[in-house]
Amino acid sequence: MQYSDRILKTPSSFIRNILKVTDAEDVISFAGGLPNPISFPIDALKTSIDHAITTNGSRLFQYSSTQGYAPLREYIAAKYQRLHGLDIQADDVFITTGSQQALELLGKVLINKDDGIIIEEPGYLGAIQAFTLSEPTFHGVTLENDGLNLEELEQALQQPNVKCVYTVPNFQNPTGLTYSKEKREQICEIVAKYDVVLIEDDPYGELRFQGEALPYIGAGKLANSVLLGSFSKTVTPGMRLGFLITKNKELMQYIETAKQASDLHTNIFAQYVIYDYLANNDYMEHVQKIIGLYKEQSQTMLDAMAAFFPAHVDYTKPDGGMFIWATLNNGASALEVFHQAMEQKVAFVPGDPFYTNKTNVNTLRLNYTNATPEVIREGIQRLASIL
Amino acid sequence: MQYSDRILKTPSSFIRNILKVTDAEDVISFAGGLPNPISFPIDALKTSIDHAITTNGSRLFQYSSTQGYAPLREYIAAKYQRLHGLDIQADDVFITTGSQQALELLGKVLINKDDGIIIEEPGYLGAIQAFTLSEPTFHGVTLENDGLNLEELEQALQQPNVKCVYTVPNFQNPTGLTYSKEKREQICEIVAKYDVVLIEDDPYGELRFQGEALPYIGAGKLANSVLLGSFSKTVTPGMRLGFLITKNKELMQYIETAKQASDLHTNIFAQYVIYDYLANNDYMEHVQKIIGLYKEQSQTMLDAMAAFFPAHVDYTKPDGGMFIWATLNNGASALEVFHQAMEQKVAFVPGDPFYTNKTNVNTLRLNYTNATPEVIREGIQRLASIL
Known part of the structure; x- marks a missing residue:
């Protein structure tokens, strides 16, 4: 059997593979990226299931439209109008099987083999996976504490056949970093000079536990802006509902064709x-509960790191989201440290899979959303003992 | 904006586009391919929703495994062991977002640009769409009343870089035709000589209303056999649950990587x-109800066609499934007839989108699963008046 070039290039998920090792009961795992189950409003969803079936009957179970359930798209459009002042209509919203699918559809629609994709370095590994299926050339641009390095961005944009810039502006995965207001404006100005799509992937934006919400980089400003959102971090990831927003009608039409060919439409039961x-x-009240929990968990982890980590370890201090990113300034390989950590029964994700062209890096990702304060402290102490 | 070559090549769904025209209330439509809502066991599904949530709680709402929910995969494996005598284990089963996604994943995993795909002519347009995203060379092989034309099949298999043969052996879409036992054996023998994947897509196989169930072509016999199934035609299409079965472990591993990159995993709530x-x-009892209905609807349509259609129209007489295929032996273009039919307020799908390299064909598809006997008779009479 001969397989396709693109599947041979596509990394299988490093995280999903290490989760198989780190899942043992006596391991304290900061490796996952799972929302805390508190973020699933199960009783309210049960009520909604009954209500939606009673009201709409067989329509929840039949084939449905490729672009998604109109009232859900209207709700999303109205929310972005209200909260972000964006001129978004229901037809600018497209429902996807999680925002992971939106990334893969964008790759399909935009990328020929060897076309350029600009991506944060380090960047979201799910995006690296999704885009790799289109066999692009990745141009990594260093993610600094306040956003992309502008000189590198401008240089990357001048490379041949660059089609898009992929960013996670709020509480980025894996670093937890957030772009500053100034950097957002500067990036918008730079990107506006080029014929590229700016993708802003924002699964965590609502989970801000400190600081002020900031305007998007390109949404509402750039003609080729694409905004991605998700219900995975605030309602349920298991139902796989994400969405893509763009005012570019031609792009939207190609996304629809790609979606039809890929899986016809997103689970309509879940959309209802x-x-x-x-x-x-009261969705915002529900989100506040998640924020309260994650704020405490994040602070507990940061306090424990301050207390126990050696001085050569730097780390980010997120204003929201689910992750902290640590750098081992003694140059240790995070992958080697991972194996030592597993002997101490504590797990994290070594930085390697978040880079498109580096291995044996000295960085690692810690997730704090799925452990009690006691367990977080114990885990950080174990980890500190081998750093 | 420059889009990718493959999206520019991919047809947007002809059917979904004409459904927008044929959806008007006074049109009798045989154009769709929707299961009758009787096939949705809504009350039993409601009970199962309550029971599954009570038993498994937040696991229905959390991220889950890429290959799919293990008990569901075990159920499917046991069923294929029991009903088809196939040595299928849970790990040979992979859950997809409808079987449409299985087609797209197979394209991703197997096809480089210009690689060959052998497909029935006429063939399932969703497969043509899904595979087109991989920019293959299609080799159409005539679908005869008892299956693929064997000479054309052998010739096509000798073309360069042919990777797979795509078949719908039972009540094919669009023709309603079923491969004979002899043709199945002959095709298996021929395909066995080549290093290709044999895909048997079987969404309708359980909906047999006459004749005897036949063994699969390659499943259980060929090392590179892939069998596709779906719950869309017997439980609910809206929840988008399909599955892929193969004993080829390497192929399965690549499918898993492609699925991770595409949408992480299939809606786990729906799987539970x-x-x-x-x-x-009692699933089989439920399926019997659907069969009873479709048998009556199919017979009503065939009787009306016998009574009203002119002699120059030939048509298939399906043993199951959802479709009848008609050929206008006076050479009329089905697309032109479609426009005349719409004036008479009756709709069907002209044959064009079911071919990879023909237009203005003299064939058309009729669906009988979504109309009462009275409406079927009236619609066929209207259609007969312009044929």
């Missing part, structure tokens, strides 16, 4: 249920 | 619910 939940519950 | 439904209900 989530819409009913959003329409009949 | 459908599994609970299958485990706690």
Whole structure:
């Protein structure tokens, strides 16, 4: 059997593979990226399931439209109008099987083999995976504490056949970093000079536990802006509902064709249920509960790191989201440290899979959303003992 | 904006586009391919939703495994062991977002640009769409009343870089035709001589209303056999649950990587619910109800065609499934007839989108699963008046 070039190039998920090792009961794992189950409003969803079925009957179970359930798209459009002042209509919103699928569809629609994709370095490994299926040339641009390095960005944009810039402006995965207001404006100005799509992937934006919400980089400003959102971090990831927003009608039409060919349409049962939940519950109050929990967990981990980590370890201090990023300034390989850590029954994700062209890096990702304060402290202490 | 070559080549769904025209209330439409809502066991699914949530809680809402929910995969494996005598284990089963996604994943994993795909002519347009994203060379092989034309098949297999043969052996879409036992054996023998994947897509196989169930062509016999199945035609299409079965471990591993990169995993809520439904209900009894209905609808349509259609129209007489295929032997273009039919307020799908290299064909597809006997008779009479 001969397989395709692109599948031979595509990394299988490093994280999913190490999770198989780190799942043992006596391991304290900061490796995952799972939302805390508190973020699933199960009772309210049960009520919405009953209500949606009673109201709409067989429509929840039949084939449905490729672009997604109209009332859900209207809800999303209205929310972005209200909260972000963006001129978004329902037809600018497209429902996807999680925002992971939105990334893969964008790759399909935009990228020929060897076309350029600009990506944060380090960047979201799910995006690296999704885009790799289109066999692009990645141009990594250093992610600094306040956003992309502008000189590198400008240089990368001048490379041949660059089609898009991929960013996670709020509480980035893997670093937890957030772009500053100034950097957002500067990036918008630079990107506006080129015929490229600016993708802003924002699964964590609502989970801000300190500081002020900032305007998007390109949404509402750039003609080729694409904004991605998700219900995975605030309602349920298991139902796989994400969405893509763009005012570019031609791009939207190609996304629709790609989606039809890929899986016809997103689970319509889930779309009715989530819409009913959003329409009949205080979503913002629910999000506040998640924020309260993650803020405490994040602070507990940062306090433990301050208390126990040696001085040669630097780390980010996120204003929201789910991750802290640590750098081992003694030059140790995080992958080697990972194996030592597993002997101490504590796990994290070594930085390697977040880079498109580096291995044996000295950086690592820690997730704090799925452990109690006691367990977080114990885990950080174990980790500190081998750093 | 420059889009990718492959999206520019991919047809947007002809059917989805004409459905927008044929959806008007006064049109009798035989154009769709929707299961009758009787096939959705809504009350039993509601019970299963409650039961699955009560039993498994937050696991229905959290991220989950890429290959799919293990008990559902075990159920499917056991069913294929029991009903088809195939040596299928849970690890040979992979859950997809409808079987449409399985087609797209197979394209990703197997096809480099210009590699060959052998496909029935006429063939399932969703497969043509899904595969086109991989920019293959299609080799159409005539679908005869008892299956693929064997000489054309052998010739096509000798073309360079042919990677797979795509078949719908039972009640094919669009023709309603079923491969004979002899043709199945002959095709298996021929395909066995080549290093290709034989894909058997079987969404309708359980909906047989006459004749005897036949063994698969390659499943259980060929090392590179892939069998596709779906819950869309017997439980619910809206929840988008399909599956892929193969004993080829290497192929399965690449499918898993492609799926991770495409949408991480299939909606796990739906997997728990459908599994609970299958485990706690008499599925075969439910399928019998659908069969009873479709048998009557199919017979009504065939009787009306016999009574009203002119002699120059030939048509298939399906033993199951959802479609009848008609040929206008006076050489009329089905696309032109379609426009005349719409004036008479009756709709069907002209044959064009089911071919990879023909237009203005004299064939058309009729669906009978979504109309009452009275409406079927009236629609066929209207159609007959312009043929």
